[in-house]
Amino acid sequence: MGLQRIIQKYSGGLEVNPGGDLSTSMIFHDRHINPQILKGLDGTNWGIEGYMERGGYQVLRKICAGELDQDTVISELKLSSLRGRGGAGFPTGLKWSFMPKNYVGQKYVVCNSDEGEPGTFKDRDILRFNPHAVIEGMIIAGFAMGATVGYNYIHGEIFEVYERFEEALEQARAHGFLGDNILGSNFSFQLHAHAGYGAYICGEETALLESLEGKKGQPRFKPPFPANFGVYGKPTTINNTETFASVPYALAMGGQQYLDLGKPNNGGTKLFSITGDIERPGVYEIPMGTPFATLLELAGGMRNGAKLKAVIPGGSSAPVLPADIMMDCTMDYDSIAKAGSMLGSGAVTVMDDSRCMVRSLMRLSYFYMHESCGQCTPCREGTGWLWRIVNRIENGQGRPEDLDELERVAGNIMGRTICALGDAAAMPVQGFLKHFRDEFAYHIENKQCVVAPYI
Numbered sequence: 001m002g003l004q005r006i007i008q009k010y011s012g013g014l015e016v017n018p019g020g021d022l023s024t025s026m027i028f029h030d031r032h033i034n035p036q037i038l039k040g041l042d043g044t045n046w047g048i049e050g051y052m053e054r055g056g057y058q059v060l061r062k063i064c065a066g067e068l069d070q071d072t073v074i075s076e077l078k079l080s081s082l083r084g085r086g087g088a089g090f091p092t093g094l095k096w097s098f099m100p101k102n103y104v105g106q107k108y109v110v111c112n113s114d115e116g117e118p119g120t121f122k123d124r125d126i127l128r129f130n131p132h133a134v135i136e137g138m139i140i141a142g143f144a145m146g147a148t149v150g151y152n153y154i155h156g157e158i159f160e161v162y163e164r165f166e167e168a169l170e171q172a173r174a175h176g177f178l179g180d181n182i183l184g185s186n187f188s189f190q191l192h193a194h195a196g197y198g199a200y201i202c203g204e205e206t207a208l209l210e211s212l213e214g215k216k217g218q219p220r221f222k223p224p225f226p227a228n229f230g231v232y233g234k235p236t237t238i239n240n241t242e243t244f245a246s247v248p249y250a251l252a253m254g255g256q257q258y259l260d261l262g263k264p265n266n267g268g269t270k271l272f273s274i275t276g277d278i279e280r281p282g283v284y285e286i287p288m289g290t291p292f293a294t295l296l297e298l299a300g301g302m303r304n305g306a307k308l309k310a311v312i313p314g315g316s317s318a319p320v321l322p323a324d325i326m327m328d329c330t331m332d333y334d335s336i337a338k339a340g341s342m343l344g345s346g347a348v349t350v351m352d353d354s355r356c357m358v359r360s361l362m363r364l365s366y367f368y369m370h371e372s373c374g375q376c377t378p379c380r381e382g383t384g385w386l387w388r389i390v391n392r393i394e395n396g397q398g399r400p401e402d403l404d405e406l407e408r409v410a411g412n413i414m415g416r417t418i419c420a421l422g423d424a425a426a427m428p429v430q431g432f433l434k435h436f437r438d439e440f441a442y443h444i445e446n447k448q449c450v451v452a453p454y455i
Contacts, residue, residue, distance in 0.1 A: 025282065026121075026125070026281065026282035026283055027041075027125050027129070027282060027283045028041070028042060028043055029280075029282065031280075031284060031298045031299075032284060032285045032286065033269075033284075033285070033286040033287060033290065033294075033298075034261060034269060034286075034287055035269060035285040036246070036249040036261075036268065036269050036285070037126060037130055037133060037242070037245050037246065037249065037269070037271065037285060038129075038130070038271070038283075038285045039054070040054045041129050041130060043129060046128065046129045046130060046131060046132075046164070046168070047132075047168070047171060048132055048168070048171040048172060048175055051130070051132035051133070055252060056132055056133065056136060056248065057132070057136055057175075057177055057248075058248075058252060059136065059140060059248050059251045059252055060136055060139055060140060060177060060182070060183070060248075061183065063140065063143050063185075063187070064182055064183040064184070064185040064187060065183075065185075066185075068251075070143065070144050070145075070146070073140060073143065073144040073251065074093050074096050074097055074144050075093070075255070076093075076250070076251055076254065076255035077092050077093030077096065077144075077247070077250060077251070077255065078091065078093030078094060078097075078255070079093075079255030079256055079259060080092075080093070080250040080255035080256075080258040080259050080267045080268065081258075081259045081262070081264070081265055081266060081267030081268075082243070082246055082247070082250050082258065082267050082268055083265075083266065083267070083333060084239060084240055084243050085240045085241075085242035085243045085246065085270060085271075085345070085346070086112055086239070086240025086241075086242070086243065086345060087117075087240070087314070087315065087317075087342075087344045087345050089333040089343060092239065092243055092247070095227075095237060095239070096141065096144055096145055096237060098225075098227040098237070099145040099146070099147070099227055099235055099237050100227070100228070100235050101146070103146075103235055105234065106147075106148070106149065106232075106234050107145060107146055107147035107148070107149075107234060107235045107236070108147055108149050108150065108151065108230060108231050108232075108234055108235070108236040108237075109138055109141045109142050109145065109147045109149075109150040109151075109236070109237055109239075110150065110151050110152075110153065110205075110208070110209070110212070110226075110230070110231060110236055110237070110238045110239075111134060111138055111150070111151070111152040111153065111238075111239060111240070111241055111244050112153060112203065112205060112208055112238055112239065112240050112241065113127060113134075113152055113153055113154040113155060113240075113241045114153055114154070114155045114196050114202050114203040114208060115155050115158075115203070115241070115345075116155055116157075116198075116199075116200040116202075116203050116371075117200075117203070117315040117316055117317065117344075117345055117347055118315070118316040118347075118349075118364070118367060119273065119275055119276075119312070119315060119316055119347035119348070119349045120273055120315050120345045120346075120347035121273045121275075121283065121347075122242065122271040122272070122273045122283045122345075122346065122347075123240070123241035123242060124155070124158050124161050125271075125283055126241055126242060126245050126271070127154065127158075127161045127164065127165055127241060128161055128164060130245060131164060131165050131168035132168055132171075132172065133244075133245040133248055133249075134152065134165075134241055134244045134245045135168060135169065135172050135177070135178070135191060136177070136247075136248045137243075137244030137245055137246070137247035137248055138150045138152070138191055138244050139177065139178065139182070139189050139191065140247050140248065140251065141237065141239070141244065141247065142189040143187055143189070145237055147189075147235075147237070148188055148189055148190065149189070149190050149191075149192075150189065150190070150191040150192070151191075151192050151193075151194050151212060151231070152165060152191070152192070152193050152194065152241075153194045153196055153202070153208050153211070153212055154193060154194065154195055154196060155196050155198065156195055156196040156197045156198035156199075157198045159195060162193055162195045165193045166193050169191060169192075169193060172191075178190065178191055194212055196208075196211060197211065197217070199211075199217050199371070199373075200367075200371035200421075201217055201218070201219070201371060201372070201373040201419075201421060202217040204219050204419045204420065204421065205226060205238045206219045206220035206222065206226065206419070207219045207220075207373070207419065208238070209226065209230055209231045209236065209238075212231055213231060213232060217373070218373045218375045219373070219375065219418045219419035219421075220418070221418055222418075226238055240345075242270070242271055246268055246269075249268070250267070250268060255267075261287050261288070262287050262288030262289050262332065263287075263288055263289035263330075263332060265333075265334060266288035266289055266332035266333055266334060267288065268287075268288060269285050269286060269287050269288065270285070270286065270287075270288055270331070270346055271283055271284070271285045271346060272284050272285075272286065272295060272331065272346040272347075272348055273345075273346065273347050273348070274295065274296075274299050274347075274348040274349075274350065275347075275348070275349055275350070276348075276349045276350035276351055276352075277302060277303045277306060277350050277351055277352035277354075277355070278296070278299045278300055278301065278302060278303055278350050279299065279300025279301055279302070279303050280298075280299045280300035281299065282299070284298050284299065286298070286331065288331065288332045288333075289330045289331065289332045289335070290330060290331050291329075291330050291331070292311070292313075292326055292327060292329045292330065292331055293327055295331055295348070296308075296350070299350075302350070302352055303352065306352035306353060306354065307323075307352060307353040308323040308326075308327070308350065308351075308352060308353075309322070309323055309351050309352055309353040309355060310322055310323060310326075310351045310355070310357070310435070310436070311323070311326040311348060311349065311350055311351070312341075312347075312348070312349040312351075312428075313326065313329070313331075313336050313341050313342070313343060313344070313348055314336065314341060314342040314343045314344025314345060314346065314347060314348075315342075315344040315345045315346075315347040316347070316349070316364050316367065316424075316428065317342075317344065317420075317423075317424030317425075317427055317428065318336075318341045318342040318343075318344045318427065318428075318431075319340060319341045319342070319427050319428065319430060319431025319434070320341070320357075320360075320428065320431040320432055320435060320436075321339055321340065321341050321431075321435070322435045322436075325339050325340075326339070331343070331346075340431075340434075341431065353451070354451055354452070354454060355451065355454075356394075356439075356443075356449040356450065356451050356454075357432055357436040357439045357440070358390065358393055358394045358439065358440055358443045358449065359394055359449065360432070361390050361428060361429065361432045362387070362390045362391055362393075362394045364428045365383070365386045365387040365390050365391075365425070365428070365429070366387050366391075368383045368386070368387075368421065368424065368425035369383040369384050369386070369387040369425075371421070372421060372422075372425070373421070375418060376416070376417040376418050376419075376422060378412055378413045378416040378417055378422055379413060379417045379421060379422035379425065382409050382410075382412060382413040382422065382425070382426075383413070383422075383425045385409045386406065386409055386410065386413075386425060386426075386429055389402050389405060389406055389409070390406070390429075393440060393443050393444055394443070396447035396448065398440075398443060398444035398447075399444065400441075400444060400445075402444065403433065403437065403440055403441065403444075406429055406433060407429075407430070407433060409429075410425075410426035410427075410429040410430050411426070413425060413426045414426045414427075
């Protein structure tokens with residue numbers, strides 16, 4: 001079998017539904033609840049004509065016709081309680097208002113599509129199947145903040161998605177939605193795609209800016225913040241892919257109506273990528289505040305009827321939650337935070353009672369050790385220590401003092417690094433030890449897992 005045939009067979013690429021069975025589709029299914037971004041998508045209607053048939057570019061037309069001004073756009077987004085969908089959950093309208101209004105000179109809008117968190121795979125599908133929502137959202141952002149140039153930084157390991165986005169950009173330019181004097185107005189906006197290099201650290205906003213400028217992708221000290229000193233030293237606002245894609249829908253229906261889709265302080269719908277020990281892994285768009293139990297049901301429930309043991313609710317950096325706590329949570333920033341974890345990117349990893357928590361943490365620790373950029377000593381050295389300690393526990397060489405040592409090392413990393421990767425490496429350790437310490441102690445004492453070996 002030639003290399004090309006191997007790639008075609010196993011990569012999937014942009015194939016709408018690899019294998020041809022819609023019942024097992026990761027995204028094209030009927031199990032979304034009141035979807036906005038994913039509504040009406042079938043994998044073939046990703047182009048501009050399909051987007052306009054679904055109501056796309058109507059908000060931009062209103063802007064260019066003078067029916068919406070900058071202050072109205074930002075105030076409606078504030079009212080909508082649209083919060084950042086990339087992890088931090090910062091209010092979008094408030095973030096946009098930080099852009100210096102009277103600044104004379106170039107301002108930028110940047111989209112963070114460097115989706116590299118383990119378990120997270122929703123942004124790539126937005127770019128695959130609804131790229132014009134992202135484009136319109138970025139153009140609207142440019143108008144609201146007085147920026148005339150934008151960049152979409154796309155994860156380097158999904159190059160086919162980068163190529164599709166470039167195609168969508170050409171479509172937008174051809175229809176007069178991008179470029180100088182958009183739709184005959186005085187508003188101009190240029191938007192470019194930028195292929196990243198596959199490094200997890202470039203998902204951190206300032207490391208992304210460094211990489212965008214052609215430099216090594218390492219985080220910058222803050223302050224100054226990007227709103228004052230961003231790409232090329234100019235004021236810059238950075239938002240996640242899903243955040244920009246949500247903007248046209250929030251403004252089309254109005255801030256209050258979009259807020260009513262979700263719950264107070266958590267407006268709209270959100271895409272969740274759920275994976276692990278479930279029957280139907282995939283991407284699910286549901287209103288903010290939907291019970292986790294409902295999401296689990298949409299995903300087909302536990303695989304083979306197994307018992308739920310633990311859930312990582314917001315990407316690999318979020319602290320793990322045991323089943324009893326998670327089943328009482330709703331899928332929104334405030335509920336998950338109250339439970340002691342984070343909603344993050346909305347990447348939900350489900351583990352059944354056959355999973356070893358030590359082994360799970362070992363895999364996560366290895367990832368963060370590998371992806372540390374090495375700029376900060378606590379992270380560069382600490383992530384290595386975390387992995388080595390957990391690795392020796394998993395392999396039957398653990399010592400009783402290792403549990404306290406793990407907590408000490410994690411504590412020495414937290415809050416002592418330029419960016420949040422150090423915290424992202426430490427929080428899983430703290431979460432696993434908090435809720436599953438007995439399992440780690442059993443592993444040390446008995447030189448084996450509580451559960452049967454599965455790898």
